[in-house]
Amino acid sequence: MMAAAAWRSLLPVIMISIFMVYEEWVSFPSCKCLPSTTYNPDKHVENVDDSLEDLKVMMVANLLLLGSEAGFVNLYFRDYYMSKFFKKSFQSLNPDMLLVLGDVSAKGSELSRTKWLSVLHQFDNMLGPFLDLPLHVILGDRDVGECSGLCANSVNWIARNFPGLDSSGCGAFKISNISFVSLNAVALLCGNNKLRFDVEKAIERESVDLQMEIEGMDEANNGFGMFSEMSNDFRWRVNAMKSGSGPVLLLHFPLYQSGKTHIAEGSTFRSLIHRAKFQLQHSASNMAFLNHVNGIYACFSGTGPYDLSQTVPPNATEYIFHALKPRIIFSAHTQEFSDHTHPDGTREVTIPAMTWKVRDDPGFIVxxxxxxxxxxxxxxxxxxxxxxxxxxxxxALVLFLFFIFVSNTLEPKGLS
Structure with a gap:
């Protein structure tokens, strides 16, 4: 009888201890290094500083925080575990910097400034130890809204709450001799508006700065007034930089992609065509699918405002490649991981969603x-x-109830 009573009294402690060990173990990320898909014909690099260490950057996207509107499940279960995932990722990976590629808020474009502040407070609490590292956040469509509701004043206010962004939501910085440029890709989808023009100015400014740095001040000034009419929407400055010699490019929306793309989740790779077939088979109606196709066609036309699609329009994509010659591109929005190589050999990695709100298996990139x-x-x-x-x-609940039932069943036998 005494043994049964002692076992029953220790049972809650044992169960809680086992679950705490499990929770600690499951909070660590599982990581796999991916093979490089980038073709770089120029392997020789001059002026290498051997004193510089490798820069390890953790990149997440689509946190979709709800702030003061978060319910019990989101606040005390999903967001609680995401906070633990950030903490354990910091401990195990020891990154030098954190990048968040948009959609910090689930519906930031609909929130008042007071509710936005609650999202920012929740964001800080979730990041935990990452707040001591260099941090850069770019804006997503859920943060600032789609084209019909895009407001320059709202974008400016939201951008001021994140480090390193200008009034249009763009930014540029250098760390460990690595240059980064982030663009407000939402504005590039929205036709002729002030924000889009501001983003174009930011692209042109970074292009000139890069040419001055690479070619020297005199050569950059000689080409300063030279433009090439290569698009109905953009007047492009002549750029003699080599492909892949520019900065690391950060966007929320992926660039327009042609050629070979693979979508990967863990070790599983699926062809992009399978995803297109899935969307066709599961579209709400044929008319809805036709509307989606018409939206994509509007992006190809190069005239008028762009419908919100899954990628930056082709002409804007070509303009970005011409002006910045990005070394590598990181994007988000699709909520899935993909690794794409553009025709010029530039690699684009799309970061999956880091939330249980939209997928069962969140992830991130290092x-x-x-x-x-x-x-x-x-x-x-x-x-x-x-x-x-x-x-x-x-x-755990079933086992706990089972052991309680067994201990209660054995107790009368001990008394007989």
Whole structure:
């Protein structure tokens, strides 16, 4: 009888201890280094500073925080675990910097400034130890709204709350001799508006700065007034920079993609065409699908405002490649991971959503920029599935009730 009573009294402690160990273990990310898909014909790099260390950057996207509108499940379950995932990722990966590629808020474009402040407070609490690292956040369509509701004043106010962004939501910075440029890709989808013109100015400014840095002040000034009419929407400055010699480009929307693309989740790769077939089969109606196709066609036309699509329009994409010659591109928005190589050999990595609100298996990217200035290794990291955590909770509850039942059943036998 005494043994049964002691076992029953220790049972809650044992169960809680086991679950705490499980929770600690499951909070660490599972990471896999991906093979490089980038073709770089110029392997020689001059003026390498051997004293520079590799730069390890953790990149997340689509946090979709709700702030003061978060319910019990989101606040005390989903956001709680996401905070633990950030903490354990920081401990295990030891990154040098954190990049957030848009959609910090689930519906920021609909929020008042007071409610936006609650989102920012929740954002700071979730990041935890990352607040001590260099941080850069770019704006997504859920943060600032779609084209019909895009407001320059709202974008300016939101951008002021994140470090390194100008009034249009663009930014540029250098860390460990690696140059980064972030663009407000939402504005590039929205036709002729002030924000789009401001983004174009930011692109042109960075292009001139890069040419001055690479070619020297005199050569850059000689080409300052030379333009080429290569698009109905853009007047492009002549750029003699080599492909891949520019900065690391950060966007919320992926650039327009042609050629070979793979979507990967962990070790599973799926062709992009399968995704297109899935969308066709599961579209709400044929008319809805035709409207989607018409929206994409409008992006190709190059005239008038762009419908909000999944990628930056082709002419804006070509303009970005011409002006910036990006070394590598990181984007988001699709909520899935993909690794794409553009026709000029530039690699674009799309970062998956880091939330259980839109997918069962969130993930993020760790990019390591090596000191030879050319090689970039990309590691895909996944965190625990929400379904697995829920199954663990259910099993723990069932086992706890089972042991209580067994201990209560054995107690009368001990008395007889």
């Amino acid at each position: 990019a390591t920029f090596q000191r030879n200035k050319s090689a970039v290794s990309v590691t895909y990291c996944s965190v625990a599935r929400e379904s697995h955590i829920l199954i663990a909770y259910t099993l």
